[in-house]
Amino acid sequence: MTEIALKELLYKIADDQLILGHRNSEWTGLGPLLEEDIAFSSMAQDKVGQSHAFYAILHELGESEPDTIAFMRNADQFHNCQLVELPNGEYDFSLIRHFLFDHAELIRFQMLAESSYEPLSLLAKKLQGEVRYHVMHANTWIKQLGSATDESIKRLQGSLDFALPYALGIFELSPHESSLIDNKIFAGEDALKARWLESIEKVISETQLNLPDATVASPVLGGRTGLHTEHLQPLVEEMSEVFKIDPSADW
Amino acid sequence: MKSLDPRVNRLNLPDNWSSELEKEELDQLATYEVFVQPKEGKPYQHEGIVHASNEDMAFVFAKEQFSRRNTCTGLWVCATQNVMVSELTEAGKSVYEDVSDQNTSQSNGNDKFEVFHLLKRGKQHIHMGRVEAANYDEALIHAKAAFSEGKPALNVWIVKSGHIFHSTLEDVVIWHTLPEKKFRDAIAYKAMDKIKKFKEEQAAS
Amino acid sequence: MYGGGNTFEISQKDKSIQEDPEQLAAFEARIARGEKIEPTDWMPALYRKQLIRMIEQHGHSEIIGALPEGTWITRAPGFKRKLALMAKVQDEVGHAQLLYSAAETLGKPREQMINDLINGKSKYSNIFNYPAFTWADSCFISWLVDAGAIVNQLANSRGSYGPYCRALERICAEESFHLKYGHHCVIHMATGSAKQRQMMQEAIDRWWAPMMHFFGPSDKISTHTQVLMKWKVKMASNDDCRNQFLDMYVPKIWELGLTIPDPNLRKNDETGKWEYTEPDWEEFKRVINGDGPCNKERLAVRRVAEERGRWVRQALLKPQTKYVTPLA
Numbered sequence: 086m087t088e089i090a091l092k093e094l095l096y097k098i099a100d101d102q103l104i105l106g107h108r109n110s111e112w113t114g115l116g117p118l119l120e121e122d123i124a125f126s127s128m129a130q131d132k133v134g135q136s137h138a139f140y141a142i143l144h145e146l147g148e149s150e151p152d153t154i155a156f157m158r159n160a161d162q163f164h165n166c167q168l169v170e171l172p173n174g175e176y177d178f179s180l181i182r183h184f185l186f187d188h189a190e191l192i193r194f195q196m197l198a199e200s201s202y203e204p205l206s207l208l209a210k211k212l213q214g215e216v217r218y219h220v221m222h223a224n225t226w227i228k229q230l231g232s233a234t235d236e237s238i239k240r241l242q243g244s245l246d247f248a249l250p251y252a253l254g255i256f257e258l259s260p261h262e263s264s265l266i267d268n269k270i271f272a273g274e275d276a277l278k279a280r281w282l283e284s285i286e287k288v289i290s291e292t293q294l295n296l297p298d299a300t301v302a303s304p305v306l307g308g309r310t311g312l313h314t315e316h317l318q319p320l321v322e323e324m325s326e327v328f329k330i331d332p333s334a335d336w
Numbered sequence: 337m338k339s340l341d342p343r344v345n346r347l348n349l350p351d352n353w354s355s356e357l358e359k360e361e362l363d364q365l366a367t368y369e370v371f372v373q374p375k376e377g378k379p380y381q382h383e384g385i386v387h388a389s390n391e392d393m394a395f396v397f398a399k400e401q402f403s404r405r406n407t408c409t410g411l412w413v414c415a416t417q418n419v420m421v422s423e424l425t426e427a428g429k430s431v432y433e434d435v436s437d438q439n440t441s442q443s444n445g446n447d448k449f450e451v452f453h454l455l456k457r458g459k460q461h462i463h464m465g466r467v468e469a470a471n472y473d474e475a476l477i478h479a480k481a482a483f484s485e486g487k488p489a490l491n492v493w494i495v496k497s498g499h500i501f502h503s504t505l506e507d508v509v510i511w512h513t514l515p516e517k518k519f520r521d522a523i524a525y526k527a528m529d530k531i532k533k534f535k536e537e538q539a540a541s
Numbered sequence: 542m543y544g545g546g547n548t549f550e551i552s553q554k555d556k557s558i559q560e561d562p563e564q565l566a567a568f569e570a571r572i573a574r575g576e577k578i579e580p581t582d583w584m585p586a587l588y589r590k591q592l593i594r595m596i597e598q599h600g601h602s603e604i605i606g607a608l609p610e611g612t613w614i615t616r617a618p619g620f621k622r623k624l625a626l627m628a629k630v631q632d633e634v635g636h637a638q639l640l641y642s643a644a645e646t647l648g649k650p651r652e653q654m655i656n657d658l659i660n661g662k663s664k665y666s667n668i669f670n671y672p673a674f675t676w677a678d679s680c681f682i683s684w685l686v687d688a689g690a691i692v693n694q695l696a697n698s699r700g701s702y703g704p705y706c707r708a709l710e711r712i713c714a715e716e717s718f719h720l721k722y723g724h725h726c727v728i729h730m731a732t733g734s735a736k737q738r739q740m741m742q743e744a745i746d747r748w749w750a751p752m753m754h755f756f757g758p759s760d761k762i763s764t765h766t767q768v769l770m771k772w773k774v775k776m777a778s779n780d781d782c783r784n785q786f787l788d789m790y791v792p793k794i795w796e797l798g799l800t801i802p803d804p805n806l807r808k809n810d811e812t813g814k815w816e817y818t819e820p821d822w823e824e825f826k827r828v829i830n831g832d833g834p835c836n837k838e839r840l841a842v843r844r845v846a847e848e849r850g851r852w853v854r855q856a857l858l859k860p861q862t863k864y865v866t867p868l869a
Binding site: 342343347393405460522524525 | 721
């Protein structure tokens with residue numbers, strides 16, 4: 086059923102954006118440099134705003150209101166990849182995660198701009214400018230820090246080695262891949278992953294970092310089917326703490 | 337130290353430090369002057385600075401610091417050290433009064449320079465246009481020829497065009513969704529009817 | 542956001558500096574006719590020093606001010622509030638950047654200013670030394686503390702120093718959304734469920750005393766700073782600002798059915814001025830000198846952020862780009 090496939094696709098995209106946007110908003114006021122604090126916060130707002138737009142499409146398809154979807158589910162009902170729920174750690178991890186995720190997001194939106202499902206293609210086209218900036222920002226940082234000092238190179242390499250298996254979890258195959266592909270809703274995770282690898286490799290090759298061999302790395306899967314690390318439940322509880330004081334209230 | 341902010345608790349703040357924070361001089365980054373074009377067809381105007389390590393970074397910073405509200409169709413950044421600054425005049429006098437007129441024998445100027453004017457103290461420098469010259473002094477002379485009509489320039493900045501890092505045509509799309517971010521507009525927060533309803537309920541009870 | 546009122550002690554040494562009388566006269570004439578001073582103008586040493594101090598402290602207030610509201614970013618209820626609070630706190634950080642940049646034009650590097658904040662040498666607005674216990678506390682801050690800051694900022698935006706005025710114009714433009722957002726939040730709390738109303742009332746009860754301290758000590762006990770008023774560095778008296786704030790916002794609080802924990806608070810219809818219980822200025826002094834509930838935490842957060850970010854900044858430094866004083 087294409088509607089089930091479509092909803093699953095929308096949920097995972099929206100959940101990725103909400104959780105990552107939420108994580109990145111934790112840096113607001115605490116960043117390493119004022120200008121970067123400001124930039125990172127803007128991108129976090131973009132992500133949260135994007136998730137809202139995707140939840141809005143889901144609502145049109147009969148799912149609950151965006152606030153309800155975002156603030157009332159338990160961790161095992163979220164479909165984000167595990168990469169985005171991991172704690173922020175130090176800035177090197179957050180930057181690497183931003184780099185790996187946003188390259189995938191940009192390509193995903195480019196692919197979705199061709200979707201046969203019009204609300205999705207329209208939204209993807211509209212958001213491309215935002216994600217173009219996100220990738221520009223990530224590339225600038227990775228290129229700078231990836232070749233600067235021994236410490237910055239070491240830190241980024243360590244985070245890259247750690248994050249890559251989790252990043253591969255972005256492309257966890259859906260049981261409905263063929264339905265999405267055949268109905269031209271989305272050209273599929275494998276196609277996305279291939280383009281993504283090319284894209285990040287190009288930037289990494291301009292630095293002193295090494296991209297671990299993705300064919301050898303073990304992808305960390307499970308997020309798409311509600312299997313999460315121990316970090317997601319506390320995140321979800323924190324996010325919904327005030328909302329749940331009175332879910333029917335107008336805040 | 338325990339905080340009310342869960343983010344702060346995750347920082348694991350120590351209760352004490354053994355010494356004061358010492359910062360080495362080196363920590364100070366250079367600055368880049370930022371110019372924004374608010375609308376297609378309007379001149380670029382100076383907005384402020386960002387601290388950054390190079391033009392790429394200055395650009396990504398400037399975009400968020402100086403164009404996250406209002407419209408923006410173009411962004412320029414250039415290192416502060418690359419801006420040549422004229423004197424600041426008194427009593428509304430133009431900088432160009434003390435600049436010689438352009439020699440009719442043209443120079444072999446092959447460099448391009450952008451010229452900015454301050455028209456009023458307290459306001460922002462505005463881009464007037466571009467001249468070709470061999471060096472800054474000559475650029476000032478050519479600027480006089482090109483731009484001294486109109487309101488007097490109280491202060492002139494001149495920057496080599498090559499020193500300006502600017503947004504491209506493809507970049508314009510990064511500002512595409514800016515007008516839709518209504519949650520940052522005062523107008524999205526109207527609640528007069530809520531107050532009215534509340535007052536009516538209070539009066540009734 | 543900035544409350545003012547705690548910057549203007551002028552030392553004997555400062556008072557005794559002899560400035561060139563001709564330059565001084567021209568400088569004062571410029572200010573008297575409403576013209577702005579720009580970075581390359583001649584200016585008295587005291588003017589430069591006091592401005593650096595004032596603008597720098599305003600910048601510190603913004604970056605520290607981001608912390609009590611920031612407490613609630615990850616817990617904001619619903620998309621609308623989540624996005625708005627993220628944007629608002631981001632703006633505070635942005636304001637700090639704008640203000641430090643303006644102070645830099647006077648010759649003090651930003652990293653030195655940050656250093657002085659963390660080491661306790663520079664002050665920031667005292668109100669941020671109090672904790673934001675609940676979501677309603679963040680609503681109070683977003684509305685009323687911002688309202689107070691706007692009263693100050695509007696006054697200062699008519700000051701004499703160009704870069705500071707330009708920064709304030711930008712800040713005031715962004716603050717309009719902050720104020721409306723804050724008021725919107727409080728309205729919803731006050732007109733919402735019984736739980737919401739109670740949370741909001743308790744927040745007001747907690748924050749009223751710090752808010753009365755916000756504009757600084759009463760004019761009666763403040764040191765007089767004629768020269769700073771003449772030079773349009775200090776633009777309005779503490780009591781005037783406080784009165785303006787009360788006049789604009791107490792009625793708005795009362796119309797929501799919320800009470801203010803001061804039985805003496807009322808407008809004197811004859812004088813047009815608001816009367817209130819004299820705030821405890823000893824408490825103010827105690828807190829601003831380090832003994833408030835959150836002073837230690839606020840500076841600890843700044844220090845940790847600075848230290849954790851050090852490797853990042855080190856990786857950004859380029860020996861070939863020289864730091865020069867910003868232009869405007």
